[in-house]
Amino acid sequence: MLHVKNLTASIDDKQILKGLDLDVGAGEVHAIMGPNGSGKSTFAHALAGREGYDIEGTVTLDDADLLEMEPEDRAAAGIFMGFQYPVEIPGVNNMYFLRTALNSVRKARGETEIGARDFLKTANEAMALVDMKEDFLNRAVNAGFSGGEKKRNEILQMAVMQPRLAILDETDSGLDIDALRIIAGGVNALRGPERSMIVITHYQRLLDYIKPDFVHVLVDGRIVESGDHTLALHLEDHGYADFVNTDLNDAPERPLTGAPS
Amino acid sequence: MTISSTAPAVGGTDAMADARLGALDRIAELGPPTRRDEAWRYAPHRQLGELTFGPSPESGPSLSVDLDSVVPTLSGPRIVVVNGAVDRDRSKLASIDGIRISTLGDALAERPERVAPHFELGDVDDVFLAANIAFGNDGAVIHIEDNVDLDIPIHIIDVAVPGDSPNGTCTGVVVHVGSQSSATVVETRVGFTDAFGGSNIRTSVTLDADATLEHIVLQDVPTEQIHLSRVDVTQGLNSTFRARSFNLGAAYGRLAYTVHLDGEGAHADLSGLFFGFGDQTLDQQLDITHAAPNCTSRQSYRGVLDDSSTGVFNGGIDVKPGADGTDAEQSNDNLLLSNRAEINTQPRLEILADEVACKHGATVGQLDDTALYYMRSRGIPADEARRLLINGFADQAVDDVGIGAVRDWITHRLGHDDV
Ligand SMILES: Nc1ncnc2c1ncn2[C@@H]1O[C@H](COP(=O)(O)OP(=O)(O)OP(=O)(O)O)[C@@H](O)[C@H]1O
Numbered sequence: 001m002l003h004v005k006n007l008t009a010s011i012d013d014k015q016i017l018k019g020l021d022l023d024v025g026a027g028e029v030h031a032i033m034g035p036n037g038s039g040k041s042t043f044a045h046a047l048a049g050r051e052g053y054d055i056e057g058t059v060t061l062d063d064a065d066l067l068e069m070e071p072e073d074r075a076a077a078g079i080f081m082g083f084q085y086p087v088e089i090p091g092v093n094n095m096y097f098l099r100t101a102l103n104s105v106r107k108a109r110g111e112t113e114i115g116a117r118d119f120l121k122t123a124n125e126a127m128a129l130v131d132m133k134e135d136f137l138n139r140a141v142n143a144g145f146s147g148g149e150k151k152r153n154e155i156l157q158m159a160v161m162q163p164r165l166a167i168l169d170e171t172d173s174g175l176d177i178d179a180l181r182i183i184a185g186g187v188n189a190l191r192g193p194e195r196s197m198i199v200i201t202h203y204q205r206l207l208d209y210i211k212p213d214f215v216h217v218l219v220d221g222r223i224v225e226s227g228d229h230t231l232a233l234h235l236e237d238h239g240y241a242d243f244v245n246t247d248l249n250d251a252p253e254r255p256l257t258g259a260p261s
Numbered sequence: 262m263t264i265s266s267t268a269p270a271v272g273g274t275d276a277m278a279d280a281r282l283g284a285l286d287r288i289a290e291l292g293p294p295t296r297r298d299e300a301w302r303y304a305p306h307r308q309l310g311e312l313t314f315g316p317s318p319e320s321g322p323s324l325s326v327d328l329d330s331v332v333p334t335l336s337g338p339r340i341v342v343v344n345g346a347v348d349r350d351r352s353k354l355a356s357i358d359g360i361r362i363s364t365l366g367d368a369l370a371e372r373p374e375r376v377a378p379h380f381e382l383g384d385v386d387d388v389f390l391a392a393n394i395a396f397g398n399d400g401a402v403i404h405i406e407d408n409v410d411l412d413i414p415i416h417i418i419d420v421a422v423p424g425d426s427p428n429g430t431c432t433g434v435v436v437h438v439g440s441q442s443s444a445t446v447v448e449t450r451v452g453f454t455d456a457f458g459g460s461n462i463r464t465s466v467t468l469d470a471d472a473t474l475e476h477i478v479l480q481d482v483p484t485e486q487i488h489l490s491r492v493d494v495t496q497g498l499n500s501t502f503r504a505r506s507f508n509l510g511a512a513y514g515r516l517a518y519t520v521h522l523d524g525e526g527a528h529a530d531l532s533g534l535f536f537g538f539g540d541q542t543l544d545q546q547l548d549i550t551h552a553a554p555n556c557t558s559r560q561s562y563r564g565v566l567d568d569s570s571t572g573v574f575n576g577g578i579d580v581k582p583g584a585d586g587t588d589a590e591q592s593n594d595n596l597l598l599s600n601r602a603e604i605n606t607q608p609r610l611e612i613l614a615d616e617v618a619c620k621h622g623a624t625v626g627q628l629d630d631t632a633l634y635y636m637r638s639r640g641i642p643a644d645e646a647r648r649l650l651i652n653g654f655a656d657q658a659v660d661d662v663g664i665g666a667v668r669d670w671i672t673h674r675l676g677h678d679d680v
């Protein structure tokens with residue numbers, strides 16, 4: 001479904017992604033872990049279409065060339081990125097924003113737009129999924145939301161948008177223990193044979209709830225190791241020391257299962 | 262600015278006739294404003310020089326347009342003024358218990374004492390105010406007795422259809438709200454034809470003790486015209502004046518307010534939005550004088566400026582000796598949508614009393630790229646995302662308006678009915 005080949009991204013001659021390869025099949029959940037500053041968020045933004053990067057390589061989603069598309073067209077093609085730092089938009093009503101977003105992608109796909117009343121039903125279902133109170137819909141997008149509330153709002157948006165590929169960038173950071181469980185439950189409920197996910201996280205904890213099919217280690221702009229969920233457990237115990245400043249070939253002997261195709 | 266006639270308007274008392282003659286002299290003495298006049302620094306002086314004023318016609322030109330389609334839909338009483346003369350056919354001069362709504366012409370003939378302060382020349386140094394005194398003898402008079410709560414808004418619609426000479430028109434509005442009474446007045450200013458010209462509207466407001474007035478100005482004349490608006494307010498004990506202004510039309514749209522807080526505990530709350538495109542200059546001139554103790558004043562203005570438009574916010578707070586316990590705040594937040602757009606914002610504070618709390622602040626920003634990207638990543642096309650962000654900024658001024666029909670008119674005018 002998603003094929004990333006030799007992806008590089010630089011800003012002002014500073015190379016951040018240095019030849020990243022990743023293949024994600026339909027219905028698969030891939031976790032990406034890696035040290036601070038290794039390029040995880042940059043990868044997520046490169047997929048979502050943020051401007052300002054010099055990008056080389058190829059990224060295709062269902063055979064469409066993603067890199068040629070504007071962010072809104074990528075959303076219409078089914079990409080959804082949950083931001084590590086969700087953006088506050090004062091003055092723009094959350095409910096109106098959500099409905100405009102959903103109807104924009106529906107319109108782009110040639111589907112009929114959803115009226116206010118039907119949308120309310122959709123929104124209420126999504127809110128139940130992340131256990132969010134209704135008054136959040138009447139507030140401005142993320143404005144004054146706590147860190148955890150913002151993350152909830154990201155998953156709410158994902159539940160409304162029903163993307164083909166969700167990239168969740170540290171959706172677990174800043175969540176309390178109960179919220180983590182609720183959000184993970186929401187994410188799991190959205191798993192399906194046609195929906196793929198890339199889950200960026202620093203913590204094994206999240207992966208206890210959202211069991212990934214594959215785990216990748218991103219170091220210095222490259223994926224240096226891939227494995228199944230046991231790789232995350234290994235990282236939890238040993239950190240990234242094995243992978244930082246070492247050649248890939250020197251990586252420790254570990255059973256490599258289920259490497260992505 | 263020139264005058265097309267040396268014969269002033271007529272009507273009212275001998276004192277008014279004297280004031281009009283004095284006003285003509287004053288026009289000659291003052292001459293047009295220049296760049297050195299702080300209050301007129303960013304005005305288009307050449308265009309102001311081309312304005313001519315003279316006596317209003319008996320009646321304005323007949324309108325072939327559907328006026329109701331360009332003004333807010335308000336069902337209450339209304340007065341329609343075309344080129345400085347009341348159009349009685351289009352007006353609805355309902356009489357309600359305790360409220361008298363009349364034309365300025367009729368008031369001058371029947372009860373000139375009620376509009377006397379409107380024609381006092383005093384030490385007027387605004388040449389356009391002098392022109393308004395000399396030539397403006399029609400318009401609207403709203404007189405509200407004591408202890409009346411009027412919950413339907415009164416609508417004053419001023420229409421400018423500039424002729425050749427004079428190309429400027431003068432309208433007078435007088436509002437008096439009696440003790441313990443409250444009212445809402447909406448002044449909508451529109452115009453037709455693409456000819457150059459200007460409207461000069463002067464509104465005088467007096468509020469007795471504990472009176473409340475919400476006064477809304479919707480300025481949307483064609484961008485070929487000059488619009489000069491001046492609202493002079495005198496407030497008594499514990500009275501409340503709420504001004505909401507939307508400065509949208511005109512080549513040069515000027516909304517000036519002078520508010521005198523003369524009674525202890527009076528409260529003035531002024532807010533507004535100016536939204537410029539093309540070459541428009543939209544000018545807000547505010548002068549709040551705290552002349553009594555324990556009064557509060559608020560000025561809160563938002564500007565959105567696109568293309569090569571210019572915004573001006575010149576906000577004065579003047580705290581007189583003895584006005585102890587004054588609490589005054591002022592803010593002006595601006596959004597520049599183009600690198601040719603310009604905002605000139607300036608607070609002027611003079612504080613000569615004790616225990617004064619005075620806050621002011623101004624911001625200038627651009628559209629938040631990160632917010633735009635965030636919205637686009639949710640599938641919202643770039644243009645739509647821009648529109649949402651701009652409207653989100655502007656709506657914070659629109660939310661201050663209590664009347665739904667007026668809010669609808671503004672949002673429709675700003676092109677986002679469906680929010
Ligand atoms: N706009 C920018 N200008 C310069 N450097 C940038 C910019 N954006 C990102 N970087 C740099 O690129 C590197 C990768 O950043 P990125 O945010 O992708 O890291 P990350 O893996 O998500 O880190 P974290 O785990 O802390 O979220 C960092 O060194 C960062 O400072």
Ligand SMILES: [Mg+2]
Pocket residue numbers: 040041042084169170
């Ligand atoms: Mg990151």
